[in-house]
Amino acid sequence: MVTIYDIAAKASVSAMTVSRVINNTGKISEKTRAKVKRVMEELNYVPNQTARSLVLQQTKLLFLLITDIMNPFYTTLARGAEDAAKKSGYRLLFGNSDESLEKESDYVTTILIARVDGVLVAPAGDPSLPHMESLRMHNVPFVLLDREVPGIECDIVLGDSKEGARMLVEHLVSQGHRRIAMVNGSPSISSARLRLQGYQDGLKLNDLSYNDRYVYETSFGPLNDLSEMEQWIDRMDPPPTAIVAGNNVLAVEVMRLLRGRGISVPDDMSIVCFDDLGPYSEIEPFLTVAAQQAYQFGYMGMKMLIERIQERETTLPWKKIVLPADLIIRRSVKEITQP
Amino acid sequence: MVTIYDIAAKASVSAMTVSRVINNTGKISEKTRAKVKRVMEELNYVPNQTARSLVLQQTKLLFLLITDIMNPFYTTLARGAEDAAKKSGYRLLFGNSDESLEKESDYVTTILIARVDGVLVAPAGDPSLPHMESLRMHNVPFVLLDREVPGIECDIVLGDSKEGARMLVEHLVSQGHRRIAMVNGSPSISSARLRLQGYQDGLKLNDLSYNDRYVYETSFGPLNDLSEMEQWIDRMDPPPTAIVAGNNVLAVEVMRLLRGRGISVPDDMSIVCFDDLGPYSEIEPFLTVAAQQAYQFGYMGMKMLIERIQERETTLPWKKIVLPADLIIRRSVKEITQP
DNA sequence: TATTTTTAGGTTATCGGTAACATTACTTAA
DNA sequence: TTAAGTAATGTTACCGATAACCTAAAAATA
Structure with missing residues (x-):
């Protein structure tokens, strides 16, 4: 695997200089920058996000936990969340709890292990409380979607x-x-x-x-x-x-x-x-x-989550967004005249 | 964040001993093991997968790239893939290329950066070849789904x-x-x-x-x-x-x-x-x-991928699975008599 | 009892990056 | 000409875990 040190050696500079070129930080002469970039291309260098996450203490990963991956409400929501995440330079992982508390619990473990920077959750129900408390305890920012969980205060996007x-x-x-x-x-x-x-x-x-x-x-x-x-x-x-x-x-x-x-x-x-x-x-x-407005659930929820992550220090008040539903009249209702 | 060193200090052992308890490796006396476990629970310790990945050179993450997240063929496939991944202790990330080469290219970058252990791809089409070559060059095992890409040899699951x-x-x-x-x-x-x-x-x-x-x-x-x-x-x-x-x-x-x-x-x-x-x-x-058999596409593809990852050293021949399709007759065809 | 083997655990280096600080080579003003 | 300032780059330590090697004590064997 090509590392920053291989680049450094081949370009006859220090690893730090390579790091600076990659991240566009510090002062680098144009000549050095060009040389380093050329070597990076020659060797097809790809930065190791794992190492970077370890030192930066952030993974740039977010997680979306939904309760039914076959339900178009959630797939549409997922798309909204994905779009908003991408705009802010985050990548998104999905999980699917199937309305089951056990699977949800599994995913909470996964979330903690994966060290994601934040989570968007459609909880399985009120008994999800301990799972939310676990996220809170481990300092993982989260935003609830579609369902409230009595007993926990947090950002949330609801439908009316x-x-x-x-x-x-x-x-x-x-x-x-x-x-x-x-x-x-x-x-x-x-x-x-x-x-x-x-x-x-x-x-x-x-x-x-x-x-x-x-x-x-x-x-x-x-x-x-x-x-x-x-x-x-x-x-x-x-x-x-x-x-x-x-x-x-x-x-x-x-x-x-x-x-x-x-x-x-x-x-x-x-x-x-x-x-x-x-x-x-x-x-x-x-x-x-x-x-x-399924897409909006995901999009706005994600924006709230990212804001929460970026303002980690400041103590923002909890936000709650309530989205209205639109009546779409089609053919599944028959008009009946009183018998 | 609670680390292995916090546990070690509180349990008056070395970090290595804690690591051994976590991974069930080496020899540890029952007494020490119990003590360490107790401290881990007390402090709600969760191992840092990032650090572990760095040293182990594997993330236990797999990636599934599909071309349409709203298409039930792919969501069903995703479920099959997820089930198979979980069985082998891997976690699964999803991506959705929307049949677009550009988005696919983006995801390939994401895949390289995220250092996933393997990828399941439904490619956008023949022009996906450079993306597959990129994965191959970076030594990322992959299995194609549903579509062949002329010019690349690999494991693949196809429909007939x-x-x-x-x-x-x-x-x-x-x-x-x-x-x-x-x-x-x-x-x-x-x-x-x-x-x-x-x-x-x-x-x-x-x-x-x-x-x-x-x-x-x-x-x-x-x-x-x-x-x-x-x-x-x-x-x-x-x-x-x-x-x-x-x-x-x-x-x-x-x-x-x-x-x-x-x-x-x-x-x-x-x-x-x-x-x-x-x-x-x-x-x-x-x-x-x-x-x-959408579910089977995902399930079998994932099994092939995991086998490929685990037999990294051995040079297995490329495998190709072709799944038949079943005709389901419903009501969208009218019988017509010759005019 | 002396020696070997086994058990339980510790030490050190390392994975691939980056922050913080240090150093060198030029400029520039005095 | 020289001190001071700045630009460009290097050094070191560390993120949190684990592999490889090492050591002390206990158990088994001669």
């Missing part, structure tokens, strides 16, 4: 979940629906709780009563087993005419289940959900959604 | 593109189609070339003539501008009854275009393509596809 859910319900009501059910993520996730609240608010504002038999709480991730959801659907009597899904993945799961049972959407059941389906809503712009 | 395309054409023919067009990726990409050949083979086997006006070559990535494709569609006279798309993204783009022009699929036009749409084919299992 409550308002978005209310909007979805009100849209359904405007189309004549009165029996509206909800499939949601786990109540141990702050955004799921807020979406439930928004759903309840939407009902109340329209003088519809809330019935917890119409609510099914499961995981936001892909479901292996739909039988529980199936039982829930059967238990609702009278059946709802519409279902609000807490996110895009759940909407897809519900549709998969309904299709299996020969229930057609939107003719027999209307569906709306949080988050868009990325490029695949192009194929058939079907689902009516409360689209969150 | 020719056979898959032939299958798609034959399926269309079996449904009565005779005028079959193809939208494909750039001919500078090996898999695109093979898919074109497979398409031609499929036609020939059924005594259909090949007409290059029925073939449109563009990028495999998402298209910003559909106007060229639109002109192509208009130029075909008589118009085809079916289109074979070189991958899933192109299929989605074609459908987007057709929808915009009020042409309904499959009633007015049948569509088939390479690669499945991931979880989104659940929502409406619509597209008939030649599904590649």
Whole structure:
């Protein structure tokens, strides 16, 4: 491996001079600089970031931990984060916790070992608290995405979940629906709780009563087993005419289940959900959604993180950004006239 | 930051003893081991991977470079790669070249700087050759995925593109189609070339003539501008009854275009393509596809890479794995009876 | 008991860079 | 002409870990 010393020897200068040329620091005569550069090219020199990180005590690596790599909300978010990171000269590592606390815990270890300069996390849920505390204890700056974790103070980018859910319900009501059910993520996730609240608010504002038999709480991730959801659907009597899904993945799961049972959407059941389906809503712009600004989640979160890292010394107040969701009306809701 | 020396001091042993405890090497009395471990826990010690990498000359980091992070083929592949990496105690970084040679070149630099132990690459195309040569020159083991790069010998995992395309054409023919067009990726990409050949083979086997006006070559990535494709569609006279798309993204783009022009699929036009749409084919299992074993691409590629790294000394012969594609028949092809 | 072997642990140098300080060679003003 | 200032470069120590070598004490063997 070519090192700074090989360059130094061949150019008949000291290693320090080479280092100065590489980093454009100190004073170097044009002649020396040219000579060193020529030798570096001749030998195809690439600086060893490992050695540099060791002495500089920074890796210029950031980490993005998401909960579902197949979910276009997160891949879009990842792109935003990546773009913002690159702009500031950081490189970005990804991790995928699959909504699992164990995997999340593994990644926190990885993060500490890799000595990354900062982390962007979509936490698995409230029980992620110890993981965040661990990052805090080890002095790793982090910014939360999409979900709050009660008990920890930090920078955070959130969507307006409550308002978005209310909007979805009100849209359904405007189309004549009165029996509206909800499939949601786990109540141990702050955004799921807020979406439930928004759903309840939407009902109340329209003088519809809330019935917890119409609510099914499961995981936001892909479901292996739909039988529980199936039982829930059967238990609702009278059946709802519409279902609000807490996110895009759940909407897809519900549709998969309904299709299996020969229930057609939107003719027999209307569906709306949080988050868009990325490029695949192009194929058939079907689902009516409360689209969150996924790219902005990543982009703004990353900018906050980098600012936090660069202002390590100063004690900035914690920042909180709340991004609104946009209602995109498509074809998954049927207008019904009162029976 | 807590270092091995802090532990050593507090446990009244040498740093080396601590290192031995951490790595389970050498001989250490149970008493000492327990004492050191206790101090490590007390101080929440996390080993500094940077320092370790410097001396061990390995980072235990691998890199996966894909060309489209929104494409479920690649996210599924990524998952396979991640699983295989984790099993062998490696961590995985991702990069996304967006089918762009410039971004790919950037990532190659990143890869060299980050001193990763090995790389899994889906190259942007034949012109990626210098990038691969650069990796080779710097002694970074790599495995290619999905696309060959003429001029470089290496381990590789490919799909059976020719056979898959032939299958798609034959399926269309079996449904009565005779005028079959193809939208494909750039001919500078090996898999695109093979898919074109497979398409031609499929036609020939059924005594259909090949007409290059029925073939449109563009990028495999998402298209910003559909106007060229639109002109192509208009130029075909008589118009085809079916289109074979070189991958899933192109299929989605074609459908987007057709929808915009009020042409309904499959009633007015049948569509088939390479690669499945991931979880989104659940929502409406619509597209008939030649599904590649995306997960296996990543999993097997990663296993080959790790073997290559671990057998660095031995000169293993280059390996080539070719994975077949499965025809999944859904609803995007209409059976037509001869007019 | 004396000698060899084994066990448990310590010392030192090193990985490839960079910060801080030191030195040399020119300029420039007095 | 000379002291002082500046520009250009070199020296040394260190970041945090580990490999290779070394040593003292205990255990095994003669």
